[in-house]
Amino acid sequence: MSSAKGWKKWLRVARGNPAPATLSSRYIYILPTRYGVLFACILLGLLIGSINYALSLGFVVTFLLAGMAVISMLHTWRNLAYLVIDSRKPAPVFATEDAVFEVIAKDSRQRARFSIAAHFDDTIPTYADIVTAGESPIRLLLPTEKRGWLKAERVTLFTEFPLGLFYAWSYVALDARCMVYPKPATHHLPLPASPDQGAAGVLNSSSGDDDFAGHRAYQLGDSPKRVDWKASSREQGLLTKQFQGEAQSTLWLDWVATPGADNEQRISQLTRWVLDAHGLKHTYSLRIPGIEISPNNGEPHYHRCLEALALMDAT
Amino acid sequence: MAQIKSTHNPGNHDLYWLIASFASVLALHVAYLHNWVSLVMAGFAGWRLMVARNGWVMPRLAILIPITLAAAIGIAVSYHGLFGRDASVALFAIMLSLKLMETHTQRDYIIVIFLGYFLAANAFLFNQSIAMGIFMAVPITLLTATLVGVNHPNGALDWRFKAKTASMLLTQALPLMLIFFVLFPRLPQPLWGVPQDAYSGMTGLSDNMALGNISKLSLSGATAFRVEFQGKPPAKNQLYWRGPVLTTYDGRTWRINSYSINGIGINNIQKDQLPEGLVTTGTVSKYTVTLEPHNKQWLLMLDMPTAIPPEAMITAELQVISKEPVRTRMRYEASSSFNYTLQAAGLSEREQRIDLQLPKNRNPKTLALAESWKNQSPENIVNTALKMYREEPFVYTLSPPPLGENAMDDFLFTTRRGFCEHYSSSFVYLMRAAGVPARVVTGYLGGEINPNDNYMIVRQSDAHAWAEVWLQNRGWVRIDPTGAVSPDRIELGVAESVNDSEALPLLSRRDYPLLRKLYLQWDAVNNGWNQWVLGYNQDRQLQLLRYLTGNNFSWQDLVIALFALVTASLLALSYFLLRSQKIRRDAIQKIYDQFLNKLSKAGLTRYKQEGPVDFSSRAVRRLPAQAKLIVQITDAYTQLRYASKISPAAIKAFKELVNSL
Numbered sequence: 023m024s025s026a027k028g029w030k031k032w033l034r035v036a037r038g039n040p041a042p043a044t045l046s047s048r049y050i051y052i053l054p055t056r057y058g059v060l061f062a063c064i065l066l067g068l069l070i071g072s073i074n075y076a077l078s079l080g081f082v083v084t085f086l087l088a089g090m091a092v093i094s095m096l097h098t099w100r101n102l103a104y105l106v107i108d109s110r111k112p113a114p115v116f117a118t119e120d121a122v123f124e125v126i127a128k129d130s131r132q133r134a135r136f137s138i139a140a141h142f143d144d145t146i147p148t149y150a151d152i153v154t155a156g157e158s159p160i161r162l163l164l165p166t167e168k169r170g171w172l173k174a175e176r177v178t179l180f181t182e183f184p185l186g187l188f189y190a191w192s193y194v195a196l197d198a199r200c201m202v203y204p205k206p207a208t209h210h211l212p213l214p215a216s217p218d219q220g221a222a223g224v225l226n227s228s229s230g231d232d233d234f235a236g237h238r239a240y241q242l243g244d245s246p247k248r249v250d251w252k253a254s255s256r257e258q259g260l261l262t263k264q265f266q267g268e269a270q271s272t273l274w275l276d277w278v279a280t281p282g283a284d285n286e287q288r289i290s291q292l293t294r295w296v297l298d299a300h301g302l303k304h305t306y307s308l309r310i311p312g313i314e315i316s317p318n319n320g321e322p323h324y325h326r327c328l329e330a331l332a333l334m335d336a337t
Numbered sequence: 338m339a340q341i342k343s344t345h346n347p348g349n350h351d352l353y354w355l356i357a358s359f360a361s362v363l364a365l366h367v368a369y370l371h372n373w374v375s376l377v378m379a380g381f382a383g384w385r386l387m388v389a390r391n392g393w394v395m396p397r398l399a400i401l402i403p404i405t406l407a408a409a410i411g412i413a414v415s416y417h418g419l420f421g422r423d424a425s426v427a428l429f430a431i432m433l434s435l436k437l438m439e440t441h442t443q444r445d446y447i448i449v450i451f452l453g454y455f456l457a458a459n460a461f462l463f464n465q466s467i468a469m470g471i472f473m474a475v476p477i478t479l480l481t482a483t484l485v486g487v488n489h490p491n492g493a494l495d496w497r498f499k500a501k502t503a504s505m506l507l508t509q510a511l512p513l514m515l516i517f518f519v520l521f522p523r524l525p526q527p528l529w530g531v532p533q534d535a536y537s538g539m540t541g542l543s544d545n546m547a548l549g550n551i552s553k554l555s556l557s558g559a560t561a562f563r564v565e566f567q568g569k570p571p572a573k574n575q576l577y578w579r580g581p582v583l584t585t586y587d588g589r590t591w592r593i594n595s596y597s598i599n600g601i602g603i604n605n606i607q608k609d610q611l612p613e614g615l616v617t618t619g620t621v622s623k624y625t626v627t628l629e630p631h632n633k634q635w636l637l638m639l640d641m642p643t644a645i646p647p648e649a650m651i652t653a654e655l656q657v658i659s660k661e662p663v664r665t666r667m668r669y670e671a672s673s674s675f676n677y678t679l680q681a682a683g684l685s686e687r688e689q690r691i692d693l694q695l696p697k698n699r700n701p702k703t704l705a706l707a708e709s710w711k712n713q714s715p716e717n718i719v720n721t722a723l724k725m726y727r728e729e730p731f732v733y734t735l736s737p738p739p740l741g742e743n744a745m746d747d748f749l750f751t752t753r754r755g756f757c758e759h760y761s762s763s764f765v766y767l768m769r770a771a772g773v774p775a776r777v778v779t780g781y782l783g784g785e786i787n788p789n790d791n792y793m794i795v796r797q798s799d800a801h802a803w804a805e806v807w808l809q810n811r812g813w814v815r816i817d818p819t820g821a822v823s824p825d826r827i828e829l830g831v832a833e834s835v836n837d838s839e840a841l842p843l844l845s846r847r848d849y850p851l852l853r854k855l856y857l858q859w860d861a862v863n864n865g866w867n868q869w870v871l872g873y874n875q876d877r878q879l880q881l882l883r884y885l886t887g888n889n890f891s892w893q894d895l896v897i898a899l900f901a902l903v904t905a906s907l908l909a910l911s912y913f914l915l916r917s918q919k920i921r922r923d924a925i926q927k928i929y930d931q932f933l934n935k936l937s938k939a940g941l942t943r944y945k946q947e948g949p950v951d952f953s954s955r956a957v958r959r960l961p962a963q964a965k966l967i968v969q970i971t972d973a974y975t976q977l978r979y980a981s982k983i984s985p986a987a988i989k990a991f992k993e994l995v996n997s998l
Contacts, residue, residue, distance in 0.1 A: 057447050057451075060447075060448075060451060061451055064451050064452075064454065064455055067455065068454075068455060068458050071458075071459075072458075073523075073524055075462060076665050076874070077461045077462065077465065078465065078870050078871045078872070078873055079461040079465045079469070079470050079473070079870070079871070080458055080461050081517075081518055081521065082470070082514060082518060082870075083454075083457070083458040083461070083473065083477065084458070085513065085514040085517035085518055085521070086477070086507065086510050086511070086514040087454060087477075087510075088510075088513070088514075088517065089509075089510030089511070089512075089513030089514045089517070090481065090506050090507055090509075090510040092510075092513065092907065093506055093509045093510050093513070093910065094506060096907075096910065096911055096914050096915075097506070097914070100914055100915055103915075132978075136489055136494075137488060137489050137490065137491060149490050149491035150491065151489075151491065154979065155978065155979070182488055183485075183488050183489065184484075184485045184488060184502055184506065185481070185484050185485065185488060185506070186447060186484065186487070186488040
């Protein structure tokens with residue numbers, strides 16, 4: 023999505039690949055802001071008044087303010103020039119959540135920078151100051167819609183400091199992409215039964231009655247007997263006590279056995295199940311067309327499964 | 338680092354700055370506003386502060402609109418209208434204070450700041466003194482600092498930083514201001530007419546003289562004009578600065594003859610050509626006058642003017658008048674001759690009638706006295722009258738007693754205490770009554786040489802009135818009856834001729850020598866200010882450039898010079914802003930790299946992520962023999978790297994440290 027409009031699409035973009043992008047002078051543009059134009063009008067008024075009333079000191083103030091405005095242009099320009107822009111690898115998010123890109127602006131010229139703003143096209147800018155020779159992270163949010171990789175759009179860095187009369191800006195193409203996991207299904211189908219579980223004669227191993235296995239947030243349909251009323255009286259919210267059967271068996275999350283009207287719904291359902299299974303510390307395995315992830319548990323496994331779902335070719 | 342969304346409005350810290358700037362702008366204007374306007378403005382600022390501090394709601398439009406209307410009506414009533422200079426400035430000021438009541442977004446703040454600059458500069462309409470010019474720096478700096486704060490949406494900046502940034506920006510703008518001030522082409526004429534009241538409050542000679550007018554003027558220590566003479570200044574008793582000539586008397590007030598001002602009897606003389614009827618002999622004194630604005634047309638010149646400025650005219654009575662009232666400080670060159678005869682050939686019938694006119698049925702005693710002199714020759718009549726002033730107990734005083742319906746009788750026969758206008762008008766009255774054509778001349782007598790810059794200051798307190806009588810074969814002769822009563826007035830000035838107890842302006846008096854000396858020095862500074870800053874007009878501009886370059890400049894040359902110099906100074910500034918730090922920092926980095934090289938030869942390499950301090954402690958462990966030096970070098974490096982200012986000496990010392998390793 024490149025939304026550069028009109029003449030701006032011809033402007034240079036600093037590339038953050040492979041090295042961090044440096045906003046050298048060829049990448050910096052500067053124009054007066056509308057306040058700059060207003061200020062010029064006020065100065066013109068002062069000038070005309072000074073001419074008409076032959077006010078020598080009126081000329082002095084007019085020229086002093088005009089000089090200040092011109093000099094503020096240099097300061098605005100140098101406030102942005104020679105920043106080094108890098109980015110961190112963004113954390114994965116689920117579709118429809120905001121992806122958080124962290125832009126690192128670093129001073130390379132031994133001077134403190136003030137009110138450096140960054141934004142994606144059509145989003146609200148975020149401001150940061152940078153100490154001399156220091157760096158500052160600027161967090162930019164980008165809404166997500168689809169699963170898969172979300173590439174960072176062109177970032178605009180700008181500043182109007184110190185007087186707001188000039189707007190200096192620069193474009194940076196970040197070398198960053200955010201993993202967007204599929205949006206989990208909202209309705210809660212129980213986790214599917216697996217062949218081993220059937221053998222153990224327990225319908226749903228995740229909710230056995232033998233051992234207390236921890237809490238999870240109360241969901242509609244949970245038996246009131248299992249609500250931890252003591253916890254809720256401690257104002258921790260409604261929690262459901264969870265128990266596990268003794269049999270630690272493998273849960274198979276299989277594409278073929280997943281209900282759903284279309285492929286995206288199935289992916290969505292599988293994502294929900296991966297979430298639930300991970301939350302319950304199950305050992306689980308994911309089987310989707312072309313990929314089979316062997317049973318395991320823990321964070322890396324969890325992310326591997328979600329990434330496989332995010333990148334699945336569902337056509 | 339704190340990060341806040343940009344939609345945030347300026348916080349209370351910004352408001353405090355805005356209110357402080359506003360207060361300083363108000364301080365500039367307070368002397369020129371009606372008190373209630375200043376109070377209302379301060380009230381709004383206070384209200385806005387309370388809104389911010391106590392979390393009150395901002396007033397709604399339903400409240401603000403009636404207040405706005407009431408304020409406008411108040412201004413219209415106090416200032417008799419809304420369109421004069423004073424009224425428009427007051428209206429603008431009060432509207433700006435009202436705007437504070439609905440200021441909360443960044444946009445509002447910026448607009449108030451911009452209008453604040455505008456209002457501040459408006460103060461120069463009322464006062465362009467050195468003090469005002471210096472004080473102007475306060476609101477300009479405060480407003481700029483506020484603007485800096487408002488343009489930092491992510492939290493409050495340190496107040497010192499704001500003040501420093503604003504001062505730095507303004508200081509860097511000074512050279513540009515100077516270039517523009519000197520080279521920006523000046524216009525000789527205003528672009529359009531200015532409001533009438535723009536020039537109220539100027540003092541000077543009036544076109545009429547009621548008894549008491551001039552003694553009132555004598556109480557003002559204000560400067561009337563300053564004069565630079567080419568060559569030696571004339572003697573004190575020749576310093577009669579000729580102003581309005583008053584010929585018509587109605588029993589109470591002497592007036593200028595409307596005839597001479599309405600265009601009849603006005604001569605437009607060419608350069609080096611004398612007015613009609615004036616014959617001069619001897620040397621001519623040339624001088625340049627810088628006249629303070631007095632909102633009248635008189636141009637003051639020594640008796641008698643022989644050359645007048647090109648824009649001026651001269652009447653038959655030898656009053657020099659400019660085409661427009663003098664509303665800005667005016668500089669003109671003139672010359673005068675002290676040996677002259679005026680209208681020796683005779684007076685016209687009309688002139689005789691005017692110069693013998695007296696009010697009817699007034700002052701019987703005076704008329705009777707003059708009647709008794711009629712058999713003498715005119716010269717003797719003059720002498721008799723002067724003898725009377727000299728020998729009878731007349732007193733020269735600044736506070737004469739009031740006079741009744743027959744003012745001349747009362748003065749000549751009863752009170753006998755008066756100031757120059759009493760002596761000149763009673764003298765002229767006597768002469769006319771005795772059949773000698775006579776008239777009153779007003780102007781200034783004397784002046785003080787300022788030894789600091791060798792120019793003459795003539796003050797309002799030097800205002801004077803004397804008489805002229807017309808004598809056969811001699812024409813108009815100046816007679817100063819005040820001199821008969823108080824010769825000191827003419828020889829030494831007003832301060833020597835009245836008792837110290839009388840209320841002369843402090844600086845016209847003689848009893849504070851140190852104060853006077855300081856005053857004269859201060860006046861010399863003021864004169865320079867007037868001549869070169871306030872009086873910097875087209876003439877001065879071209880004169881200065883001719884002096885500096887030896888060339889005559891056209892306005893096209895001015896524009897080219899302006900652009901060239903502005904570009905050059907901006908380039909110079911850019912160089913310093915964008916380069917200086919980098920070069921020095923690079924030098925430090927290079928020296929440090931040498932240090933790293935030396936250590937890596939000893940088998941100790943700095944890791945990529947390792948900070949200088951961590952590396953130093955590792956190096957100390959590996960090379961304990963060099964520990965002290967390594968720590969010193971690291972300290973010097975970190976200090977230099979984070980210092981705001983780096984002296985070349987510090988860099989040199991750092992280099993020597995590294996070399997000694």
